[in-house]
Amino acid sequence: xxxxxxxxxxxxxxxxxxxxxWRGKERDTPSAIQFMELEAGGCEVPFRAxxxxxxxxxxxxxxxxxxxxxxxxxxxxxxxxxxRRVFTKVRPTDRGVQSVQLDDHKDPYGAARKIASRWRIxxxxxxxxxxxxxxxxxxxxxxxxxxDFVEVTASARIETVRTRKRNGTIVSFEMHEVVRLYNx
Numbered sequence: 001x002x003x004x005x006x007x008x009x010x011x012x013x014x015x016x017x018x019x020x021x022w023r024g025k026e027r028d029t030p031s032a033i034q035f036m037e038l039e040a041g042g043c044e045v046p047f048r049a050x051x052x053x054x055x056x057x058x059x060x061x062x063x064x065x066x067x068x069x070x071x072x073x074x075x076x077x078x079x080x081x082x083x084r085r086v087f088t089k090v091r092p093t094d095r096g097v098q099s100v101q102l103d104d105h106k107d108p109y110g111a112a113r114k115i116a117s118r119w120r121i122x123x124x125x126x127x128x129x130x131x132x133x134x135x136x137x138x139x140x141x142x143x144x145x146x147x148d149f150v151e152v153t154a155s156a157r158i159e160t161v162r163t164r165k166r167n168g169t170i171v172s173f174e175m176h177e178v179v180r181l182y183n184x
Contacts, residue, residue, distance in 0.1 A: 012037030147184030
């Protein structure tokens with residue numbers, strides 16, 4: 001089951017492009033992420049309510065999974081941290097799974113297309129600008145800048161990991177859509 005939350009705040013540091021912070025080397029694909037910081041920007045009271053929502057969701061996830069979750073990884077001071085993994089390893093059982101189609105704009109050097117048989121991008125963060133009429137127009141992620149007031153659709157991703165090095169549960173809050181409401 002997926003619980004989607006809607007957050008609002010001021011855009012801080014971010015990397016929302018299709019390839020996120022990936023540097024183009026295959027060895028770095030497992031750690032490549034898209035990320036963003038959402039800041040209170042002086043609106044502490046309503047922002048704190050959003051932080052409390054994330055804390056409460058972490059409590060529910062802890063109760064359901066039996067895993068301790070470090071809430072500081074998501075909420076610190078007057079910031080909320082969201083991130084999502086860019087690449088997913090291609091498995092033999094993945095036939096028919098949709099992947100993001102990369103072009104020269106999303107993958108200018110073709111590096112991600114070269115490893116597409118081993119690593120795929122399942123979904124990209126949708127970025128848009130809300131018009132005065134209320135409709136949204138899709139834009140490139142680079143048009144969203146630090147200080148923009150944004151609305152973010154996010155959900156918790158819960159993964160169970162079992163490897164030689166690590167066993168446990170990994171929780172992250174992933175953004176799905178980032179809409180600029182007001183320009184910085």
